[in-house]
Amino acid sequence: MTAKASIVIPVYNTAKWLRQCLDSALGQTLRDIEVICIDDGSTDESVKILAEYRGRDGRVHVLSQTNSGQAVARNRGIAAAHGKYIAFLDSDDLYPDSGALADLVAAAEKNDADVCGGSLEELLPNGAIVSAFGGADSAFVFRREGRIDFRDYAYDFGFYRFIYRTDFLRRSKIAFPDYRRFQDPPFMVKALAAAGTFYAIKRPTYRYRVELKTVNWHENDMVKAKGLLRGLTDVARQADVLGLPKLSGTVLYQACEQFADVLLDSAITETCKDDVASLCRAFRVPDIDSLLGLPYPGRTPLVLRRAKRVFRRRFRALFRLCRFAYDVFRHGMPYAAGRFKGDTL
Secondary structure, rough: OOOOEEEEEEEEHHHHHHHHHHHHOOOOOOEEEEEEEEEOOOOOOOOHHHHHHHOOOOOOEEEEEOOOHHHHHHHHHHHOOOHEEEEOOOOEEOOOOOHHHHHHHHHHOOOOOEEEEEEEEOOOOOOEOOOOOOOHHHHHOOOEEEEEEEHOOOOOOHHHHHHHHHHHHHHHHOOOOOOOOOOOOHHHHHHHHHHHHEEEEEEEEEEEEEOOOOOOOHHHHHHHHHHHHHEHHHHHHHOOHOOOOHHHHHHHHHHHHHHHHHHHHHOHHHHHHHHHHHHHHHEEEEEEEEHHOOOOOOOOHHHHHHHHHHHHHHHHHHHHHHHHHHHHHHHHHHHHHHHHOOOOO
């Protein structure tokens, strides 16, 4: 190991924010660092900016790959890291101040922690900073400093607030699953569960930029929807194995509230049917309607949940009818009738 910390930054078409991100990393008072940037096939000015910073500061290293997603990029960063600890920074985010990384490393070393984390700040589009959160997201903020048992914490968001001992990640074979969405929570749960406990400091250690983005869940054969479903399933299964009902409730809330539309849409899509079934099995229910009926924190009023289920049933019936008409036209009535009868959508 030749550095105290390796900052792993996956980069994909974030030229608008990349300079601010890199300045934040290189401006840390902890000077003994390396900054590993993995360009994930950017088509904007990101490549030019990375080359500029690499020429300006010898601590910047740039790796390149065809567009493969953040999970693959971060795993390449883990493999290339020479630092004692690994920190993750997204290329449109930044550190809240110049001392954040130094404080994390100092606390980790003093307390011999495999994982050490701090609190989160959000940067809104209008420039306002949010540092207080409600509900399950109150776990973004640590109210006291000290060791925390993951069984008590049982939360799966905000992995970038933490640093991870490099040899711990490698020894435990912890990596990001190759999903295009929701690859972070399975990584965080696996890492914190393997560590058993982590050391927490109260101060903010990460500033997440909130952007009003629209995710196209349908593109490329719904690869992002599949990643979301598989990530939710991974966390639900880990929560079950670890015996963490609090975490199970959190992921159920995420599935049925935050991502309800994606879940309902995926349930009537042929390419996602197996992934939806796996998610249902993880919660030990037979189908999506049963999953939506499970109790969870912050549950939507019953009337709205029923409306969602009615909408899905009607949409499903229309979908089956359209596919039946297509099958009659394309393959003939016997084939269409057989498929319609055995349709389990």
